[in-house]
Amino acid sequence: MIPFLDLKAQYASIKGEVDAAVLSVLGSAQFVLGDEVAAFEREFAAYCGTRHAIAVNTGTSALHLALLAAGVGPGDEVVTVPFTFVASAAAICYIGARPVFVDIDPVTFTMDPARLESAITPRTKAILPVHLYGQMAEMDAIAEIAERHGIPVVEDACQAHGAEYLGQRAGGIGVSGCFSFYPGKNLGACGEGGIVVTNDDAQMETIRMLRDWGQERRYHHVLKGYNYRMDGIQGAILRVKLRHLEDWTEARRKHARHYSSLLAGSRRVQPPVDAAGRRHVYHIYAVRSPDRDGLQRSLQAEGVQSGLHYPIPVHLQKAYADLGYRAGDFPVSEAAAREILSLPIYPEMTSRQVECVVAAVEQEAYVG
Incomplete structure (x- = not known):
């Protein structure tokens, strides 16, 4: 696992x-x-x-x-x-x-x-x-x-x-x-x-x-x-x-670069973008997939844990219904909520683990 x-x-x-x-x-x-x-x-x-x-x-x-x-x-x-x-x-x-x-940018999610x-x-x-x-x-x-x-x-x-x-x-x-x-x-x-x-x-x-x-x-x-x-x-x-944060951050960024190089041109997922002029510290490595839930099930079957950040935008949460927003009001956020899956990333990961995650994402048994 x-x-x-x-x-x-x-x-x-x-x-x-x-x-x-x-x-x-x-x-x-x-x-x-x-x-x-x-x-x-x-x-x-x-x-x-x-x-x-x-x-x-x-x-x-x-x-x-x-x-x-x-x-x-x-x-x-x-x-x-x-x-x-x-x-x-x-x-x-x-x-x-x-x-x-207000809605988000479709590339950076901000x-x-x-x-x-x-x-x-x-x-x-x-x-x-x-x-x-x-x-x-x-x-x-x-x-x-x-x-x-x-x-x-x-x-x-x-x-x-x-x-x-x-x-x-x-x-x-x-x-x-x-x-x-x-x-x-x-x-x-x-x-x-x-x-x-x-x-x-x-x-x-x-x-x-x-x-x-x-x-x-x-x-x-x-x-x-x-x-x-x-x-x-x-x-x-x-x-x-x-005292260790900078070393941990550079390890995260190294893993993110490794992920992104292996996932470049993937038919299954779209890797995140490190926008120009910004230092992304990769608290989350979020990929997009048109069949996000199917991909998550496939990864679990291969022994790879993943996360959902965030599957329901705040404007569609029951607790915030009083704000008066409805489905369709923020289409970019709603599409991201349907498609984004968070892959494992933490400083102590090994390059081999990153490669195993990517192999699980790309394996032929998964049907997107």
Whole structure:
């Protein structure tokens, strides 16, 4: 069996470092925030090329607080995409705002700037592009439209640790950027975690208060805040893993290149595109197939695990029926949801495993 992801292999490769970091936190008894979280914030901000980073308990919390700090409130609108994990829309709804969707580019699966401006109304208070699968959205065009309308851009970079657009790291182009450290992410905690990065001092100060009950200092509650603090153990583990992230990212990119070279000209699948001027970090290696479900069954029979990211766009989810969208409203997103299959990709894969996956994709018993 070739697994879709192998977190045990990653842990085995850094076990000594992780175990020592955890024991250090247990000895310090700094279980919530503390020195390790503060150090991780500094190091992750430096990695992203931003002035500040504010660690929180989940990527969803990062999105929630970043939108609040950007001035989004009840009754406002936030423009985003329907082809994403549901948290992108959920964070908007937490505020009492409304997600307004625009379709995606059929090549990169990220927000199509050509469709963005028509979705902006006087109630639009933020734009939330999603850097899906590890590739950044077309940020120059999005930022130009946002600036023209005086609307802040909050980057959903939850799948894009270390991704770049024209040399700029994810999270550093908008007013803020949000990351998830869910265990399966390129930089994953041993549990939950998230962070907001920003170059704006006011954003930083607001988000720091919001994550910790709105306190300016202990028992002085300036804002109605939340308990969104990062655990000390997660901060310590993430510091260890951050030191390895670039090596892991290059391993992912190597595997992606190997996949794409072997799948070039495939009659069965269309490999993903590494768009010009962008550094794709391949959180997901997503191929397209007209018979995606049949392909997945065939791979399973050959001992290859795969994933679906995401089979139902947010606008067609039952929980978001109240937004009033219908099938056919976003045809590019809906086609992607029907056709995309995620193949195994993780740093510890071998070239031989990549070749075995491709052989299973291309084997003659599969009828597309």
